[in-house]
Amino acid sequence: MKTKWKTLALFCGLALSPLSSGIEIQIKANELNQKNLILGDFSGEEALKLNVYNTLSDFNNLKVSLKEEKCKNVSKHFDTSYYCVDLSTKDGVTKGSVYEKFGNRNHAKTNFHQVLENTKDKKVAYSMSNMIYKSIFKKETVLNKKLAYVQRKSFENGSKIFNLKVSDYKGKNSVTLLASPQPIMSIDWSPDNKKLAYVSYEKVRSNVFIQDLETGARKRITSFKGINAFPSWSPNGQNIALSLSKDGSSDIYIYNLAKNHLKKITNFKYEATEPVWISNTELLFTSDRDSNPYLYSLNLKTKKVKELSKDFLYSTSAKTNNKMDKAYSIFSKSGTSGILEINVKNREERVLVTDFFAESPSVGAGDETIIYSTKKQDTSILRAVDLKGKVIYEINSTETDLKEPAYSN
Numbered sequence: 001m002k003t004k005w006k007t008l009a010l011f012c013g014l015a016l017s018p019l020s021s022g023i024e025i026q027i028k029a030n031e032l033n034q035k036n037l038i039l040g041d042f043s044g045e046e047a048l049k050l051n052v053y054n055t056l057s058d059f060n061n062l063k064v065s066l067k068e069e070k071c072k073n074v075s076k077h078f079d080t081s082y083y084c085v086d087l088s089t090k091d092g093v094t095k096g097s098v099y100e101k102f103g104n105r106n107h108a109k110t111n112f113h114q115v116l117e118n119t120k121d122k123k124v125a126y127s128m129s130n131m132i133y134k135s136i137f138k139k140e141t142v143l144n145k146k147l148a149y150v151q152r153k154s155f156e157n158g159s160k161i162f163n164l165k166v167s168d169y170k171g172k173n174s175v176t177l178l179a180s181p182q183p184i185m186s187i188d189w190s191p192d193n194k195k196l197a198y199v200s201y202e203k204v205r206s207n208v209f210i211q212d213l214e215t216g217a218r219k220r221i222t223s224f225k226g227i228n229a230f231p232s233w234s235p236n237g238q239n240i241a242l243s244l245s246k247d248g249s250s251d252i253y254i255y256n257l258a259k260n261h262l263k264k265i266t267n268f269k270y271e272a273t274e275p276v277w278i279s280n281t282e283l284l285f286t287s288d289r290d291s292n293p294y295l296y297s298l299n300l301k302t303k304k305v306k307e308l309s310k311d312f313l314y315s316t317s318a319k320t321n322n323k324m325d326k327a328y329s330i331f332s333k334s335g336t337s338g339i340l341e342i343n344v345k346n347r348e349e350r351v352l353v354t355d356f357f358a359e360s361p362s363v364g365a366g367d368e369t370i371i372y373s374t375k376k377q378d379t380s381i382l383r384a385v386d387l388k389g390k391v392i393y394e395i396n397s398t399e400t401d402l403k404e405p406a407y408s409n
Contacts, residue, residue, distance in 0.1 A: 034063040035136060036082035041070040043089045051125030055143065056132065060390045071099045083136055096128070098135040110135040122172060142169040142364035142384075146408040147371070148187045148196055149382060152401040164198065166213065169364070169407070171382065171395035177211060178218075186230050187406040190237055196406075197221075197231035197240055208242055210257075221255050222262070230274045232283075235324070241265075241275035241283055252285055252298070265300065274317060278324045278344050284308065286316045295329055297344065309342055309349060317360065320344070321367040322409065328352065328361040328370055339372060339389075352389045364407040373403040 037056065042049040049066070057064045067074055071084035084099045098110040112131045130143040147170075151163040162184045167174035178184065182201035189196060196211050206228040211218045222228045226245035233240055240255045250273045252265040266272040266285075271293075274286040283298045293316050295308040309315040309329070318329040324344070331340040331351070339353040339361050357375040364371065364384075369392060371384040376394070380401035384392045395402060 034061055036080060037062050037064045037132070037136070038067050038071070038074055038082055038084040039064065040067050040074055040084050040086045042087045043094075045087065045089060045094075047120045048087075048125060048128070051120075051122060052129050052132070055122075055125050055129040058392050059133070059141075060386050060388070060392065061137070062133075071097070085132055094128075096131065098132055123168065126168065137366075139366040139368065141366050142369045142407055145169050145365050146189075146193065147171065147382075148189065148404075148406045148408070149395075149402055150184045150187070150404040151397060152380075152403065153399065154401075164196075164200075166196075170393060171397075171402075177213070177216070185404050187404050188231050188233050188240075189406060189408050190233050191235060191409055192237060193408045197233060199229050199231070208240075210240075222253075227273075232276045234277050234280055236280050241277065243273040243275060252283065254300075266298070276318050276320055276327070278320055278327070284318050284320070284327055284344070286318070295327070295342070308344065308347060309340070311349070312340070315340060315342075318342075319361050319363055321363040322365065323367060326367070328363060330358055330361070339370065341387075352387070353385055360404050362406045365409070369407075371405045371407060373405060 039049055039053055053064055053066060056062055071086045074084050082101055084101070085096060087094050087096045093113055095111065095113045112135065126143040130141050133141045133143070146166055146168065148164070148166050151165055153161050160181065162180050162182065163176045164178040164184050165174045165176050177196070178200065180200060180202060182204065184198060184200050186199040187196055188198070194213055196213065198209055198211070200207050200209055205223060207223045208221050208228045208231050209218050210221060221240065222242065222244060224244055224246035227243060227250055229243045231240050231242045238257060240257065242253055242255060243250050244253050250271045251267060252272050252275045254263050254265055255261070256263070268287070268289065270287055270289040272285050272287050275283045278284055278297065281300045283300065284295055285298060286293050287296055293314045295315050295318050297306045297308055311333070313332040315329050315331045318327040320327050327342045327344055329340050329342065331337060336354055338351060338355045338358050341350045341352045352370065355374050359373045361370050361372040368387055369384050371382055373380055374383050375381070376396065379396065380403050382395040382402050382405045386392055
């Protein structure tokens with residue numbers, strides 16, 4: 001059985017694809033329920049225009065096209081519904097307008113502005129693309145978010161190095177927070193995105209650390225004999241739930257950051273591990289109380305346990321979306337495995353991805369992007385998909401394995 005909840009694993013990396021310039025791309029028939037988006041006059045900022053095109057073209061709900069004229073002139077050529085973006089730049093400040101045209105109705109317009117330091121910088125394109133996307137869909141994207149992951153490199157002498165990295169959403173501009181010859185895993189961001197909690201096997205024992213991203217300072221919060229694993233930050237940032245086996249079987253504990261106090265929450269006869277918050281007073285967790293590992297919810301006030309998903313060989317490693325109304329877990333059923341979407345309110349289930357090697361799902365801003373670790377040509381990579389399970393992008397790194405992805409909040 002391929003379960004991470006008993007064993008604990010690791011790895012992570014990068015990749016991007018350029019687009020040639022000077023191409024005018026026409027809008028084609030819409031077969032995938034996509035919204036048409038035209039990038040019009042970018043006030044001579046062609047490098048920025050192409051970077052925005054590359055960025056927004058990743059999203060399966062958009063069909064992006066390039067034109068060399070202002071949006072008011074584009075309407076002469078198209079009678080279909082579309083959005084169009086014009087930019088004007090003056091004194092380092094870019095003003096953008098997103099126009100809407102639906103059938104024969106008049107345009108509506110959304111304005112935004114951005115201070116440009118370097119229009120060729122991918123981060124500028126990410127930020128601008130996020131503004132455009134939000135103007136159209138009224139939702140955030142992962143474009144302005146960070147990605148934490150683990151990169152594992154193996155050497156001919158059998159040794160390994162594990163690097164805890166933080167990058168932009170697509171694996172670029174990464175920095176290494178920690179390099180270790182021992183595994184690193186189970187990364188979780190604090191609600192304010194200023195710190196990471198993670199597990200490191202330093203001195204050949206699992207330890208749970210908190211690390212400040214600005215100063216680099218680390219604090220070990222648990223290092224008991226046995227399992228110290230799966231830290232999960234509460235929505236209010238006051239507590240960290242985690243799994244410890246210091247008393248025998250694995251149980252859920254809560255560590256209060258302000259009081260530096262550890263409290264045991266479960267005392268079951270069965271394993272309880274992989275806690276993840278669905279409110280400040282309720283957790284999801286994985287347990288083998290019915291032989292195979294399944295997901296359950298635990299109300300911290302009433303101590304009531306509810307079965308969340310059991311119609312599978314197993315369902316583990318859940319992560320919630322930002323609204324905390326859905327969970328994404330690793331499942332196996334009838335010889336098939338992958339990522340399962342579960343509505344935590346009504347318990348409805350939907351298979352999002354079928355992938356035998358899928359591990360460690362993480363949900364991005366806007367709740368529309370899920371990234372996870374998988375294998376491609378015997379190498380572990382990171383793959384991001386939309387809510388239909390369609391691939392948005394992949395991150396890979398030459399001669400290294402990538403695992404444990406975690407989007408910032």
